[in-house]
Amino acid sequence: MAKPRLATCSLAGCFGCHMSLLDIDERLVELLDLVDLDKSPLTDKKEFDRPVDIGLVEGGCANDHNVHTLRQFRKNCRILVSVGACAITGGVPAMRNMIGLKECLEEAYITGPTIEGKGMIPNDEDLPLLLDRVYPSHEVVKIDYFLPGCPPSGEAIWFFLKALLTGREPDLPYRMLKYD
Amino acid sequence: MSDQDFLITVDGMKVRAKRGQTIISACDAAGVYIPRLCHHPDLKPAGHCRLCSCYIDGRRASACTMPAAPGMVVVSNNEELNNDRRVVLDMLFVEGNHFCPTCEKSGDCELQALAYRLGITAPSLTYQWPKREIDASHPDVFIDRNTCVLCSRCIRASRDVDGKSIFGFSGRGLGMRLNIDSETKLSDTSFAAIDKAAKVCPVGCIVIKRTGYRTPIGRRHFDKAPIGTDIEACEVGDPE
Incomplete structure (x- = not known):
């Protein structure tokens, strides 16, 4: 029987949740016995070409590229999991949500105290278009499970994945349920 | 149990209360935790947050403001009330x-x-x-x-x-x-x-100011045990 396939992505996040996944240390070998790693920054596979069983989403949606990737994940993953504070709440990138995009960009690139000379807001057509604010994943697509933490500990990610892969509800024990 | 004390029932358990005592304070003393946010034992009750809302003799009321009365039946820990608390x-x-x-x-x-x-x-x-x-x-x-x-x-x-x-x-x-x-x-x-x-x-x-992040992660108040554990750990005598 084919192994379940696992995909991961990092949207508006810091890659800390992926680092935490790698933090399961030697259990990575056990994980690779349980799943085939499909589209992921860890495999550098660029596009989906077959259905995937579990998708882990790190980070919220700060730009149109994040939204595109998240929708691709929803379309191709049977179970989609929001992993970490940024995917679930918007996290640190969402701190701009109370300020307004224009004001935020002007402070960063034109009026801020570290700007030398005449600043300019980057406007290259290759740059993804920033959204009006940073959205948690579940405000963009349907999310099946949430794994909070900043980042969730390797132990929590391992517990969660093992539960999903063995057909159990991934109810985190108290000491693994953290928002920070 | 003094002459002034009486019993109420909370989630099927007998809890001893004193005249004038609120339900939440009687429960705290008996080691029964009712979730709360605005209530503080050193302050006058306010009934603002509604987290401690319970069924008291079949009607919803906040346990932090409702005085206990002899024979009262309180339901706090059920799925309906906990779902409302989550909302x-x-x-x-x-x-x-x-x-x-x-x-x-x-x-x-x-x-x-x-x-x-x-x-x-x-x-x-x-x-x-x-x-x-x-x-x-x-x-x-x-x-x-x-x-x-x-x-x-x-x-x-x-x-x-x-x-x-x-x-x-x-x-x-x-x-x-x-x-x-x-x-x-x-x-x-x-x-x-x-x-x-x-x-x-x-x-x-x-x-x-200047007190933040002093306690390392793992040793903070709620790192190991859920809120209310200290109340639930209170020694409870036999209310009978």
Whole structure:
């Protein structure tokens, strides 16, 4: 029987949740016995070409590229999991949500105290278009499970994945349920 | 059991109460935890947050304001009430700006701890991202209204314990805010870090400066055991 396939992505996040996944240390070998790693920054596979069983989403949606990737994940993953504070709440990138995009960009690139000379807001057509604010994943697509933490500990990610892969509800024990 | 004491039933357990005692305080003394956010044992009850709402003799009421009476039957820990508590917490999370990963109160925050206890992994409501004011003018204390849950603990502590009445509410509904007794800023008031009002905030709204992040992760108040565990660990004598 084919192994379940696992995909991961990092949207508006810091890659800390992926680092935490790698933090399961030697259990990575056990994980690779349980799943085939499909589209992921860890495999550098660029596009989906077959259905995937579990998708882990790190980070919220700060730009149109994040939204595109998240929708691709929803379309191709049977179970989609929001992993970490940024995917679930918007996290640190969402701190701009109370300020307004224009004001935020002007402070960063034109009026801020570290700007030398005449600043300019980057406007290259290759740059993804920033959204009006940073959205948690579940405000963009349907999310099946949430794994909070900043980042969730390797132990929590391992517990969660093992539960999903063995057909159990991934109810985190108290000491693994953290928002920070 | 003195002549003044009587028994009430809470979630099927017999709890001893005294005349004039509220249900929540009788339960605390008996080791039965009822979730709460605005209630504080050193302050007058307010009934603001509704987290302690229980069925009391079949009708909903807040356990922090309802005086116990002989033979009362209280239901607190059932799925319906806990689901309502989750919704109240959800609303508090999305109506404010709570960034747990960077908050100085994280690990010691009662809002966060209640969400942990009730097993909330993500809010079910849409984030509001309101614009809230920060007041860092005071040399020893700051107010970050992003996390204020309008529990009124600081208002009651300042008025009833400190005798200063520095805090109050302004506005109503979604526009309700914690206000201070000053035209401009907290440093213009007589507020001091040793005031009771500086120590009762359940969240990261009123925080004493230069104390943040001192306790390492793993040793903070709610890192190992859920909120209410200390109450549940109280020694309970046989109420009969």
